Amino acid sequence: MKKFEEKTYQTETIYKGKIVQLDIDSVTLPDGNTSKRELIRHPGAVAVIAVTEEGKLVCVEQYRKPMEKSIIEIPAGKLEPGEDPKTCALRELEEETGYTSDDLEFITSFYTSPGFADEIVHLYFTDQIKPMEEQPDGDEDEFVEQIQLTVEEAEALEKEERIHDAKTAYAILYMKLRNAR
Structure with a gap:
């Protein structure tokens, strides 16, 4: 595993529009704990x-x-x-x-806002x-x-x-x- 890498084990799409899509990713953190990430998907x-x-x-x-x-x-x-x-x-x-x-x-x-998009x-x-x-x-x-x-x-x-x-x-x-x- 790469340093700081978070492994996604589940993705739930909350919204899909003309411009953006909102996903909630469930991830395993580098220390083995889990968390959720709210992600805006954009075509660029x-x-x-x-x-x-x-x-x-x-x-x-x-x-x-x-x-x-x-x-x-x-x-x-x-x-x-x-x-x-x-x-x-x-x-x-x-x-x-x-x-x-x-x-x-x-x-x-x-990248415009890599913390969430x-x-x-x-x-x-x-x-x-x-x-x-x-x-x-x-x-x-x-x-x-x-x-x-x-x-x-x-x-x-x-x-x-x-x-x-x-x-x-x-x-x-x-x-x-x-x-x-």
Whole structure:
């Protein structure tokens, strides 16, 4: 057995929705005792650090029900079953911003909340964006407004908690480090 590994001996699915599934896993702990783990299963997501010719970060503002407020984020979205993350990243960039790119570079992947969820976000970068000739229809239940920000403007919005999510904070830090080269 691997150090700290917990062996699942029973899984009960409590809820299965369009986006997430809630499982209760019964586990045997490394010391032989047992416990329960509440787990959110998520298909994964993508996010795109898209930068204009002027060096501005392309973001979208949208209402986030869990926080009961609008926040400003980099374009992102959920993976469909079996979907390639790069394909999804391009789709989300196009749907949410009206921009497309022939040059998406994979940066990294990270877990959003590994204490209770298996959601992984695949992060891409492009500074080769161009407006689409025909604007695509977004998701019917998603209302977004595009905003372009300098790194300094984005940092100010972080302080105001208008930018308040990990993927966008990561994007701002990435841009600062990239610009420092």
